[in-house]
Amino acid sequence: MSLGATGLGTGRGTRASREPHPLRAEALRGFAPLAGAAVLLTLGVLLAGSAARWQGGWAETAAQTHVAGLIAGPLAAAAGCWQGGRERRRRTEELWGTAARAPLARFLAPALPVALWTAAGYLAAAGLAMLATWPYAQGDRPHPALLPGDTVAVAAAALLGLVVGRVVPSRLAAPLLAIAGYVGLGVLSASRSAPVRHLDPAFPIMDTDVPVWWQPVSMAVWTAGLAFAAALAYAARRRATALLPLAAAVAAGAVLTQTGDGLWHEAPLARRQVCDTSTTPAVCVNARYAGMLPQVAGALSGVTGRLEGVRGLPARWEDRDGAPRADEAELPHLTPLGWTAVRGRLTDPTGFAWSATAALSLRGDCPDAAQPHRVDVADDAVRAFLAPAGPATRASDERWARADAARRADLRERRAARARLAGMAERERRAWLSAYFTARVACDPKGVPAL
Known part of the structure; x- marks a missing residue:
């Protein structure tokens, strides 16, 4: 029991x-x-x-x-x-x-x-x-x-x-x-x-x-x-x-x-930049995206190659918040992600190069003032020479010019200026570009040479 x-x-x-x-x-x-x-x-x-x-x-x-x-x-x-x-x-x-x-x-x-x-x-x-x-x-x-x-x-x-x-x-x-x-x-x-x-x-x-x-x-x-x-x-x-x-x-x-x-x-790394100093201007990106530096430098290689020997250039393209310093130009922003860069790749290298070229002449620290029409024409010619537009941009120019006769005349003037700059001898063009960038960095529109 x-x-x-x-x-x-x-x-x-x-x-x-x-x-x-x-x-x-x-x-x-x-x-x-x-x-x-x-x-x-x-x-x-x-x-x-x-x-x-x-x-x-x-x-x-x-x-x-x-x-x-x-x-x-x-x-x-x-x-x-x-x-x-x-x-x-x-x-x-x-x-x-x-x-x-x-x-x-x-x-x-x-x-x-x-x-x-x-x-x-x-x-x-x-x-x-x-x-x-x-x-x-x-x-x-x-x-x-x-x-x-x-x-x-x-x-x-x-x-x-x-x-x-x-x-x-x-x-x-x-x-x-x-x-x-x-x-x-x-x-x-x-x-x-x-x-x-x-x-x-x-x-x-x-x-x-x-x-x-x-x-x-x-x-x-x-x-x-x-x-x-x-x-x-x-x-x-x-x-x-x-x-x-x-x-x-x-x-x-x-x-x-x-x-x-x-x-x-603020994250300490967000204030740092890494630079490729083998070109003039140097190419700098935010340290958070240091791995994209070779790709960014490659997209700008055509621009820096055409600027070889030119004087008066900014020292570098910078990639940080705020206006660029006197010796800098603003790099097109890589952020916010989803526009310029997606999953570590540039979405439009050609457009990126064009925007970087525009930043060389559009100085953020210059006083706001109306500039002569001839300076606008010179800016357009420099951008077209350093970063040639693709077929889509040329087609967009054509559509824009169809609106009226004044636009068609303006497009003809711009195309003629582009052709004159591209047709210069290398030494002459280098001297013209040096005078142009010296005047633009000094915020002196009157000093921009005519085309």
Whole structure:
């Protein structure tokens, strides 16, 4: 009898030990994995649709995945809200209430899997975006600093959503919460002059912005504190315990709003340039895209080749924000990505060379003043010689000139000036170009020689 009793006891203990923990069952089956997959799929589609604007730049990728929280947060909140109303839809609220576990344990069993799965979906989407950028990155390094705070914010949104789902007895609560979350985050993002904008976990940032080291920590405490405070206020037996995470959230929010723009600083690499000094002018690009320097220099090789021996030129083409210095010309901007450069390649090398040529004569530091028509004609001839237009540009000139007789006469004058400059002997043309650039760099339109 004793042996049998022992055996039965052992059998019950074995069966009990094999029963899966409720949290494990919720995490591996049911709605939570689907919620994580929905976040991953939604962000994957959105990021893929805008890939030309971020793929190839580490800073752009970080900024884009950060702003993706504008979609991931409300989607996670809607998933949590739908999970929160599960027992009501199944009509098992009374049965669930008779379980031996404490109310907080009954709340966390479905809440934590949804929060973790939606956060994992966001993190996976961000990781895939970084993998997509890696083959095309032209400099810089990955920028993962914002990921911890953004991931915690997505999990917190799911937890808050589950509280709403438990409190609001409506099937429409989930979609309405998603809409309200999206609108709320959008309003915070649009409040660019208000300190509360820094409480937005998806606040849009510049590509060159880097957070101070404690900004993601403060953002994580702010969002997670609010979520845990709501959960404890709803499900804890001692609801006063909600005051602790609430106090932490308020303190973190105060730090974020009081610090304001001091939360961000410019990335050091954004102020650096790398240059090819083998030509005159030298060709410089921002250090974040150092890998594109050979390609940019190659696109300008025809221009620099025709300028060999010419005096009075700017010292370099520069690639940074702000007006060029007295001895510099502005390089056509490589950013924002998706226009001049896509996935580490120039989209239109010919047009890029033409714009760079125009920058040699259009001095940004010269006073604004009307210039003689002959200077316009000379500018056009120089651009046409240094960066010959393609068939599309010539066809566009023809269409422009068809409008009236004055335009046709102007086009004939410009073409004649182009022909005279191209037909000069090499030494004569070099002297003319030297006089031209000397006058343009000195902001002296009257000194521009005639053609």
